Amino acid sequence: MSSLSRDPHPADGRPGGGTPGGAPGSGRGSGPGRTSGGAPGSGRGGAGGGAGGGPARGRRAVRAVVRTLHRRPRLRLALLLTAPLTWLVVAYLGALAALFLAAFWTTDPFTSNVVRTWNTGNFRQVLTTSVYWHVALRTLGTALAVTAVDIVVAFPIAFWTARIAAPRYRHLLVVAVLTPLWASYLVKAYAWRTILSTGGPLDWALKPFGLHGPGYGLPAVVIVLAYLWLPYMILPIHAGLAGLPDDVLDASADLGARTWRTFRSVVLPLVAPSVAAGSVFTFSLSLGDYIAVQIVGGKTQLIGNAIYSDVTLDLPLAAALATLPVAVVVLYLLAIRRTGALNSL
Amino acid sequence: MRVTRHLVALAAALTAALTLATACGGSSGSSGSVGSDGKLHPPKLTAQKSLGQRESAVNLIAWAGYVEDGSDDPKADWVHPFERQTGCTVHVKIAGTSDDMVSLMKTGQYDAVSASGDASLRLIASGDAAPVNTALVPNYKDVFSGLKLQAWNSVGGVAYGIPHGYGANLLMYRTDKVSPAPTSWGAVFAKDSPYKGHITAYDSPIYIADAALYLMRTRPDLGIRNPYALDQKQFDAAVALLRQQNANIGEYWSDYLKEVSAFKSGDSVLGTTWQVIANTAQSEKVPVKAVLPSEGATGWSDTWMLSAKAEHPNCAYAWFNWIVSPQVNAQVAEYFGEAPANRLACDHTADRTFCADYHAGESAYYKRVWFWTTPIPQCVDGRKDVTCVPYAKWVQAWTSLKG
Numbered sequence: 001m002s003s004l005s006r007d008p009h010p011a012d013g014r015p016g017g018g019t020p021g022g023a024p025g026s027g028r029g030s031g032p033g034r035t036s037g038g039a040p041g042s043g044r045g046g047a048g049g050g051a052g053g054g055p056a057r058g059r060r061a062v063r064a065v066v067r068t069l070h071r072r073p074r075l076r077l078a079l080l081l082t083a084p085l086t087w088l089v090v091a092y093l094g095a096l097a098a099l100f101l102a103a104f105w106t107t108d109p110f111t112s113n114v115v116r117t118w119n120t121g122n123f124r125q126v127l128t129t130s131v132y133w134h135v136a137l138r139t140l141g142t143a144l145a146v147t148a149v150d151i152v153v154a155f156p157i158a159f160w161t162a163r164i165a166a167p168r169y170r171h172l173l174v175v176a177v178l179t180p181l182w183a184s185y186l187v188k189a190y191a192w193r194t195i196l197s198t199g200g201p202l203d204w205a206l207k208p209f210g211l212h213g214p215g216y217g218l219p220a221v222v223i224v225l226a227y228l229w230l231p232y233m234i235l236p237i238h239a240g241l242a243g244l245p246d247d248v249l250d251a252s253a254d255l256g257a258r259t260w261r262t263f264r265s266v267v268l269p270l271v272a273p274s275v276a277a278g279s280v281f282t283f284s285l286s287l288g289d290y291i292a293v294q295i296v297g298g299k300t301q302l303i304g305n306a307i308y309s310d311v312t313l314d315l316p317l318a319a320a321l322a323t324l325p326v327a328v329v330v331l332y333l334l335a336i337r338r339t340g341a342l343n344s345l
Numbered sequence: 346m347r348v349t350r351h352l353v354a355l356a357a358a359l360t361a362a363l364t365l366a367t368a369c370g371g372s373s374g375s376s377g378s379v380g381s382d383g384k385l386h387p388p389k390l391t392a393q394k395s396l397g398q399r400e401s402a403v404n405l406i407a408w409a410g411y412v413e414d415g416s417d418d419p420k421a422d423w424v425h426p427f428e429r430q431t432g433c434t435v436h437v438k439i440a441g442t443s444d445d446m447v448s449l450m451k452t453g454q455y456d457a458v459s460a461s462g463d464a465s466l467r468l469i470a471s472g473d474a475a476p477v478n479t480a481l482v483p484n485y486k487d488v489f490s491g492l493k494l495q496a497w498n499s500v501g502g503v504a505y506g507i508p509h510g511y512g513a514n515l516l517m518y519r520t521d522k523v524s525p526a527p528t529s530w531g532a533v534f535a536k537d538s539p540y541k542g543h544i545t546a547y548d549s550p551i552y553i554a555d556a557a558l559y560l561m562r563t564r565p566d567l568g569i570r571n572p573y574a575l576d577q578k579q580f581d582a583a584v585a586l587l588r589q590q591n592a593n594i595g596e597y598w599s600d601y602l603k604e605v606s607a608f609k610s611g612d613s614v615l616g617t618t619w620q621v622i623a624n625t626a627q628s629e630k631v632p633v634k635a636v637l638p639s640e641g642a643t644g645w646s647d648t649w650m651l652s653a654k655a656e657h658p659n660c661a662y663a664w665f666n667w668i669v670s671p672q673v674n675a676q677v678a679e680y681f682g683e684a685p686a687n688r689l690a691c692d693h694t695a696d697r698t699f700c701a702d703y704h705a706g707e708s709a710y711y712k713r714v715w716f717w718t719t720p721i722p723q724c725v726d727g728r729k730d731v732t733c734v735p736y737a738k739w740v741q742a743w744t745s746l747k748g
Contacts, residue, residue: 109737110721111471112447131745197610198543215542216596216612295603298596301747312448313740 096326103319112313122320132306136324139303142222143286147233147279149226154233154278161234162241170242177234185228189295192224196296216298224292225285232281240274241267276339283332287325385500387469392478392503396659402434403660406449406458408647409601410621410681411509411668412437418628421680423673431667433660441599442549443717444740450474453654456661459509461645462497463551463573463717463736468650469505475653476503481662484669487689489706497718498648506648507665510674512683512703513644513714514547514555515635517618517626519608530559530638533616534590541593545607545616548597550736550743551717554643555617556583556590558715562640571726572643573718580734580742588746597747601625608633620682641713678703 069076103122106115126132161173180188193216195201202213214220244267252262290304297305303325310318405412412435415422424435438455440446443464450458450473460468468474479485485493485507492498492508499505518527523540533544534556546552557572560582567579575583595613598604601622607613609631623635649665651658667673669686675693678685684705685691691700704710718725724733 107737108471109735110719111467112451113471129741129745131748134748193606194610197606198612200610294600299591299594299747301744306744309744310740312444314737 099319099322102316103323105316107314107316114315122317123323125317126320126324132321132324135301135303135306136328138218138300139287139325140328142218142225142302143283145222146225146229146286147282149222150230150233150282151275151279153226154230154237155275158234158237158241162238163244174235174238177231177238181231185291188228189224189292192220192227192292193295196220196223216296218297218300220296220298221293221300221302224296225289226282228292229282229285232285233275233278236274236278237271240271244270273340276336280333280336284329287328385466385470387500388472390472390475390653392476393481393658394478396481396662399431399433399659399663400657401432401660402436403457403657403664404455405435405437405664406440406446406455407437408459408461408681409439409441411459411647411677413677413680417625418680421676423667423676427664427667427673431660431663433657433663435664441601443551444549445599447471447473450652453652456652456655456657457664458650458652459647460506460650461647461717463719465497465505465648465650466500466719469500472653474505474650475655477506477651477665479504479507482507482666482669484666484671484674484687487671487687488669489686489688491706491708492646492686495646497646497716498650506650507669508686509647509649509668510678510681510683510686511644511646511711511714511716512620512681513637513642514617515620515623515642516638517608517616517623517633517635519611519614520632520634522611522614526634526636527615528636528639530555530640530642531563532638533593534559534586535593536589538593540615543595543612543614544590544593545604545613546587546590546594546597547617548599550739551643552617553580553583553587553739553743554715554717556586558643559640560586570728571724572715573720574724574726574728574733575720576724576728576731576733580738584742584746591746591748605629605631621680624680624682637713641715644711644714644716646716675699678705 069079102114104118104120106117106119106121107113108115157177161170161177165173196213196216197203198215200213206212214223248266248270249262252266257265288304290302290308293300293302293305303321307318307321310321410417410421412424413421414424414435424437428434438449440449440458443461446458446460446464447467449455450468451471453473458464458468458474460474465474488508492511494502494504498508516527516530516532518532520526522543523532532538533546538544547555553575554572557569557575557579560567560579561569561572564582567582569575569579596603596607598607598613598616601619604613604616604618604622605626608626609629618635620635623633626633649668651661651665655661668677671687671689672693674685674687675690678690679694679696679699682703684700684703685694688706691705694700696702700706720733720736720739722732722735724731
């Protein structure tokens with residue numbers, strides 16, 4: 001990933017490669033490299049001296065290691081990244097690759113055992129069966145709707161927590177926003193099942209207005225997912241708004257812009273990358289969800305449900321189906337990258 | 346340039362991971378199949394000859410209500426006495442559908458499963474279930490003979506499990522919301538139902554058989570003789586009926602607690618159920634009733650099967666003997682609402698007329714109930730001139746009719 005996110009910057013003409021992943025290996029990396037290589041070494045040397053002169057040979061060996069590390073930034077980088085990268089490649093990419101590979105197998109129709117015969121029938125089936133297209137489009141629409149709802153709800157809240165609330169309460173408010181994340185997903189989803197049930201609290205609250213709740217179905221899924229992922233949208237927007245310099249707002253006012261104009265021409269463009277960053281979470285989490293759909297979705301099927309129902313008996317077909325959301329998320333990330341939002345994650 | 350080199354390294358690592366995944370992923374190659382003669386050829390496995398030292402635990406996959414330790418209902422507890430008597434700690438995984446059971450058994454982490462007829466043969470054919478030596482289960486001798494060595498629990502005279510009990514899928518309705526009281530499956534299949542949006546159905550491809558069963562009576566021109574042996578034309582008619590029903594469905598269920606909560610809130614007022622769900626709902630003061638409609642019903646005959654990869658086979662055998670012992674078989678049958686497998690269990694039910702009510706051992710009654718069976722290309726009703734739609738196609742149709 002680091003290499004992928006680094007490569008556009010030289011093309012942009014921005015000096016030095018701005019992303020953290022790119023820093024240690026590039027020319028600029030010698031800066032942080034020197035501190036991290038040098039500091040522990042000298043510290044350990046001092047400790048040895050303080051203990052009343054440890055064996056000189058040991059100290060010399062430590063110095064040699066420190067010197068080697070100091071001279072070889074590549075070695076330093078290798079030591080730093082070998083373990084996490086191995087984990088990433090084997091556990092994460094390996095699992096994805098195995099899944100993708102499984103999509104080319106088939107199953108015995110009776111025993112459901114996987115038969116390892118190479119064929120592309122699963123992909124053909126996914127691409128030619130209209131129900132999978134409907135389900136995929138419905139899922140895409142749901143993910144976009146959840147993201148839109150979250151932006152609309154999160155922006156005012158984040159504006160309040162970041163700019164209006166008294167500074168001494170802001171940290172507490174951020175903690176309050178994060179609190180729902182400590183409760184179990186299932187508990188929250190089942191709470192919504194009760195809220196949305198026929199004659200439940202929502203129906204009761206809307207009754208005086210002659211309305212009733214949406215019941216179980218796609219609207220309920222959008223509501224519940226928007227509720228579940230809201231903190232992931234508030235946090236980046238909060239960070240974006242909190243980092244907004246006061247002087248640009250003052251400058252805008254000085255130049256005669258009213259509130260709405262300032263918001264549209266100054267605040268929104270500066271915070272847009274944060275909104276896009278938040279949407280990465282809400283969009284991709286919604287795209288893969290199937291549990292909330294089972295609980296409040298009525299008879300709705302999203303792509304996660306289709307995968308889940310196939311995974312028990314037809315793993316290869318489920319694997320082929322699972323490449324759809326992966327493709328959509330990759331496309332979404334590529335689109336988001338153009339906004340520069342990935343830099344503010 | 347460095348970017349390229351990194352990519353090359355990444356690709357190399359990826360290839361290595363792939364090779365690794367290929368080497369150790371997937372399932373074993375030695376599995377049986379259905380031969381062209383329509384007979385099952387399971388992989389050669391032999392049952393154990395004698396019982397050894399009991400292990401300390403047993404891992405079970407079961408239907409809701411089969412393995413109760415008193416946590417759902419303090420009066421329903423046959424797990425703790427078993428643990429005290431045998432020293433085998435029971436771990437249970439509740440499955441909602443036969444498909445869940447098949448896939449859970451494939452993980453090899455479980456010792457035994459309470460499989461219905463639409464899972465049992467698949468498990469035998471795939472080599473996931475091992476033959477069972479019934480001589481090691483003393484209570485087997487008292488099991489109704491009509492349940493022994495049947496098509497769904499044996500192959501070629503070799504037993505693959507111990508019968509547990511059997512029953513029918515019922516029609517449940519809210520007595521305060523549905524009137525007149527339904528007596529036919531037509532209530533859930535009617536096109537212009539007054540209960541549109543509040544009808545529920547079982548969320549499994551095997552539910553297609555319920556539609557076929559209804560068509561068996563209402564569309565004699567289709568010539569359906571067995572709801573699990575559908576040729577393409579019959580199958581299409583059943584799927585069309587379910588597609589029409591889908592418009593009236595509020596939600597599908599496979600988690601029994603979800604169905605209880607839906608009936609409790611009134612989101613569902615009419616639909617398929619199991620007796621145990623009706624009992625649970627009634628115990629929560631929900632005004633529901635469950636009936637066997639005039640067309641008959643689909644149903645199940647369950648078998649406790651042993652995993653071929655069981656780590657605790659001796660504890661599993663101890664469990665088999667326990668669950669079909671007269672007292673426990675009576676308890677579980679009464680709790681779930683099904684006929685017990687052990688004929689002596691009828692003397693131990695709290696309700697004296699229980700066995701008569703559930704028609705235990707009456708083969709005539711169960712002519713009206715079609716036990717779940719896995720559909721295969723060789724029509725199970727004996728027709729030779731057509732090919733029947735296999736279960737894999739049922740699964741696809743189920744996904745697509747839900748839209």
